[in-house]
Amino acid sequence: MVTGRLGGIARHARSRGPIEVIDRVSVSVEAGLAGDFRGAVKPGGRGRRQVSLIEAGDWDRAMTALGHSLPWWHRRANLLVEGLDLPQVPGTRLRIGDVVLEITQECDPCSRMEEVAEGLKAALTPDWRGGALAKVIAGGDIAVGDAIEIIQG
Template sequence: MTGVVTGRLAGIARHARSRGPIEVVDQVSVSIEGGLAGDFRGALKPGGRGRRQVSLIEAGDWDWAMQATGHSLPWWHRRANLLVEGMDLPQVPGTRLRIGSVVLEITQECDPCSRMEEVAEGLRAALTPDWRGGALARVIAGGDIAVSDAIEIIEA
């Protein structure tokens, strides 16, 4: 599958340090060396592979988890970087996505951690099946992205 527009970027969030406050932004620069500008997870460590530079979650999966747990929290409580809408995130490592000029490569499932239970009781379990917790990606090509940018699968 090449160049098929499947969704759009519905939200961008970052946090400058572990367990730090989330900042929601409308646009951000993304680089191979640093991931999302201003997000602590994106920086490549010496000898690292950058498998966790960017985290993505589907809007529908977050909505489902909120309904399943009886809560109504904004998506950024998941602490993911990018909210995608109108598509199913590929569940195949190596799949590449283009958002604006940025290219991301899916590396693995983003397993929900115990922190999700601190956010809302039952949330970790609700996000566990079928990659509902989202996907992790490395940056292949940097650039700028903005809310409402199209997302396309360019290599599967």
């Protein structure tokens, strides 16, 4: 079994709002990460963007390419994945504690990344380096340091 670890958790209460870095959070099928504006599934929606994940190694490669050393949460992703290559296959399921997430699509970097650092959007574009989006299949509580495993791929 291939496992990684949850290296960080971040959320923002509104679009373009400040990022809050936290040590633990509750995750639900209805609302995604508690306190994060993206997690709520709209009526008739599929919740494909409830949770965003980025690999620590991909962020580090982007920072190296730009000559920067910004913290990972500048990507505005919810979860930092360490020691695991996230599958680039929609439908893949990950377990973090009791929480099960299903990867739905690539998290394409937006023009907002250019506000963080010039060239960051391009540095995050290749090979899903900007991360993955997921929907919540099963809720629970997660904390920094929890194991992450691929349970279906």
